[in-house]
Amino acid sequence: MWRISLWSVRHYWALFAGTFVALALGVALIGVSASALAATWAVPASGGGPSVTLTDGTGTARTLSGGDVDMGGVQSVLAMAGVVSAFVTVFVIAGTCAFGIALRRRDMGLLRLVGAGGPQVRRMVLGESLAVAVPAALVGCVLAAVSAPVAVEALDGTGLSPVALRPGPLLWPLVFAAGSGLLMAVLGMLAASRRAARVRPTEALREADLDARTMTAGRGVTGVLALVTGAVMVALAPGAGSEAATPLALFGTMALAVAATLLGPVYLPPLLRLMALPLRWADPVAGRLAAESVRTSRRRTASLVGPVLAILSTVGVFTTVLSTTGAATEADDRARTVAQLVVEPARGGALPADVVAAVRADPRVAAVSAPAPLEVAVAGPHSVWKEQAAVADPAALARTHRITVVGGSLGPLRPGTVAVSREFADWYGHRAGSTVTYGVFGGEPVEARVVAVLDGGSAVPPLLLPPGARGAAPAPARAAVLLDPGAAGSAREVAADLTARVGADRVRAVPSAEWFGRAASDQDRLNRLVLAVLTVPASLYALIAVAGTLVMSYSRRGREVAGMRMLGVSAAQVRRMALWETLSTSLLGVGIAAAVVAVGARAYRGALTVFGGEAPLRVEWGMLGALTAACVAVGVLVSLAATGRLLRHVSVATVTSRQ
Numbered sequence: 001m002w003r004i005s006l007w008s009v010r011h012y013w014a015l016f017a018g019t020f021v022a023l024a025l026g027v028a029l030i031g032v033s034a035s036a037l038a039a040t041w042a043v044p045a046s047g048g049g050p051s052v053t054l055t056d057g058t059g060t061a062r063t064l065s066g067g068d069v070d071m072g073g074v075q076s077v078l079a080m081a082g083v084v085s086a087f088v089t090v091f092v093i094a095g096t097c098a099f100g101i102a103l104r105r106r107d108m109g110l111l112r113l114v115g116a117g118g119p120q121v122r123r124m125v126l127g128e129s130l131a132v133a134v135p136a137a138l139v140g141c142v143l144a145a146v147s148a149p150v151a152v153e154a155l156d157g158t159g160l161s162p163v164a165l166r167p168g169p170l171l172w173p174l175v176f177a178a179g180s181g182l183l184m185a186v187l188g189m190l191a192a193s194r195r196a197a198r199v200r201p202t203e204a205l206r207e208a209d210l211d212a213r214t215m216t217a218g219r220g221v222t223g224v225l226a227l228v229t230g231a232v233m234v235a236l237a238p239g240a241g242s243e244a245a246t247p248l249a250l251f252g253t254m255a256l257a258v259a260a261t262l263l264g265p266v267y268l269p270p271l272l273r274l275m276a277l278p279l280r281w282a283d284p285v286a287g288r289l290a291a292e293s294v295r296t297s298r299r300r301t302a303s304l305v306g307p308v309l310a311i312l313s314t315v316g317v318f319t320t321v322l323s324t325t326g327a328a329t330e331a332d333d334r335a336r337t338v339a340q341l342v343v344e345p346a347r348g349g350a351l352p353a354d355v356v357a358a359v360r361a362d363p364r365v366a367a368v369s370a371p372a373p374l375e376v377a378v379a380g381p382h383s384v385w386k387e388q389a390a391v392a393d394p395a396a397l398a399r400t401h402r403i404t405v406v407g408g409s410l411g412p413l414r415p416g417t418v419a420v421s422r423e424f425a426d427w428y429g430h431r432a433g434s435t436v437t438y439g440v441f442g443g444e445p446v447e448a449r450v451v452a453v454l455d456g457g458s459a460v461p462p463l464l465l466p467p468g469a470r471g472a473a474p475a476p477a478r479a480a481v482l483l484d485p486g487a488a489g490s491a492r493e494v495a496a497d498l499t500a501r502v503g504a505d506r507v508r509a510v511p512s513a514e515w516f517g518r519a520a521s522d523q524d525r526l527n528r529l530v531l532a533v534l535t536v537p538a539s540l541y542a543l544i545a546v547a548g549t550l551v552m553s554y555s556r557r558g559r560e561v562a563g564m565r566m567l568g569v570s571a572a573q574v575r576r577m578a579l580w581e582t583l584s585t586s587l588l589g590v591g592i593a594a595a596v597v598a599v600g601a602r603a604y605r606g607a608l609t610v611f612g613g614e615a616p617l618r619v620e621w622g623m624l625g626a627l628t629a630a631c632v633a634v635g636v637l638v639s640l641a642a643t644g645r646l647l648r649h650v651s652v653a654t655v656t657s658r659q
Contacts, residue, residue: 005127018548026089027140031177035148050442057381066441097188129189223262230255238606245607253600257313264302286576308589311542316597339480350475367399370476389463408432408452413466554642
């Protein structure tokens with residue numbers, strides 16, 4: 001059967017070209033992602049800073065060092081990018097393998113008719129997968145080896161990494177990528193080979209390729225399981241809290257996208273017929289042909305909708321969740337801020353203590369809160385971890401921000417006491433009166449009593465330490481200023497006067513609304529960089545997959561086009577039929593993806609809290625609109641080009657010959 005597999009790949013090269021390209025690019029995408037992640041792992045973690053030793057609840061002493069390079073942010077972004085890339089790659093390769101088998105049902109039936117058994121057909125299909133997958137994996141590794149240094153350099157240029165990244169060894173990332181590609185190809189073909197082995201000999205006598213048993217039991221059961229799993233995850237997201245809601249919304253939406261694709265042969269043809277009703281009236285011949293084509297070729301229709309649905313739903317939910325998180329945080333910060341002014345250093349760095357004292361001494365100032373951020377180590381029942389803290393006065397913070405006391409009492413912190421945020425208390429089981437063991441790097445362990453649990457959003461860090469905490473000598477990055485009622489109406493004038501009095505070369509005082517606007521712009525730029533890293537490689541890959549699926553589809557439609565030409569359908573009508581088919585399938589994929597993303601985004605939005613209001617929903621319309629337009633444009637261009645090629649080669653012999 002190996003010789004038959006090789007002959008089949010050579011004979012149907014146009015059909016296998018889509019699988020080859022999808023697998024090669026998938027391996028390259030995985031290899032580049034793995035090499036970029038390996039470059040972050042190669043960065044030395046230790047910064048050689050001061051350390052602190054704490055004993056956890058099990059009695060184990062653990063030492064942590066300060067000043068370590070925190071690569072967690074960029075590694076999280078790359079891990080999410082890897083998830084997106086892997087999901088799209090698996091989705092495309094599995095769909096491509098299944099589609100390739102579906103396009104060859106009559107060939108499988110002919111093999112069965114001449115005596116080939118089911119196991120022999122399965123071995124032939126697996127041999128075809130290896131004949132395509134091995135060279136595709138090698139080509140993908142070459143592409144990854146060439147692209148990885150460029151990708152790492154580009155990632156380094158975004159500023160997402162706190163230190164310079166350098167390309168690391170490529171051997172293991174390429175081995176991982178090649179192994180993943182081969183595994184995906186073999187698993188995809190295993191599922192397809194079972195379907196091929198069940199083809200009956202009578203399929204060789206059929207004229208239609210794709211209109212029989214499109215919904216197998218395995219496809220239906222898997223689709224229903226994915227639908228139930230996605231629905232349960234999305235339903236649990238609103239009440240799970242912001243941290244737990246993120247994976248529930250993301251993976252729940254992806255499960256719904258998988259279900260929508262697997263169950264596509266059931267509901268897509270009726271929806272497409274409804275969409276084609278106006279075409280029947282506006283273009284009776286081409287519109288009717290397009291409607292009947294998508295109705296009778298349900299597997300082909302689902303395979304054409306699948307890549308569009310996969311990439312738009314994946315990119316849509318990731319971008320929407322990330323953007324909505326930033327929008328909700330910004331809205332909560334604005335709603336909680338009572339202070340009219342923000343004072344910050346003119347040239348970055350920290351705010352000197354004499355500047356804070358000068359601002360407090362101004363008669364127009366009612367209160368000033370200037371938390372000094374500090375990283376500490378915290379001991380828990382089973383581990384020791386790093387946590388963000390701040391040296392601050394909770395009473396002053398409560399005057400410049402809207403803060404709710406969940407437990408304990410609000411007042412100045414004394415040595416041996418701390419205040420904690422509600423999120424920290426809920427996550428680690430603390431309450432007013434409990435004890436927290438922490439240590440400032442370079443200092444000694446401190447056992448402190450929790451005197452207050454505060455709900456203040458991002459204005460309240462996980463731990464609030466008293467002034468003069470042992471080993472801590474931090475300085476605030478900025479100060480929030482609450483003005484007296486008499487001066488509150490002239491905040492801009494007061495800001496200009498404070499800047500002039502303290503020194504424009506030292507500080508800059510701006511109204512809070514203006515400061516939030518500038519901070520939001522900076523955050524938006526960072527978010528766009530993160531979104532680009534997350535989605536651009538996978539989006540380009542998916543667009544190529546859309547083109548490859550269309551090429552595979554049209555490689556088997558020569559007899560169909562020739563038959564239409566013999567019946568009197570003009571070349572222009574055939575081209576319009578292809579155009580309507582592509583537009584209807586692409587736009588339907590866009591609509592289903594929009595519905596799936598809307599469900600996931602609404603569930604995630606319900607888990608976010610904004611002080612005094614509802615969390616805003618932010619959608620990256622520009623990015624999603626460009627991706628949608630690209631999917632439609634690629635589909636239209638490829639389908640028209642493939643149709644033109646078929647029209648140039650059709651003849652009477654094409655109708656009677658096998659493809």
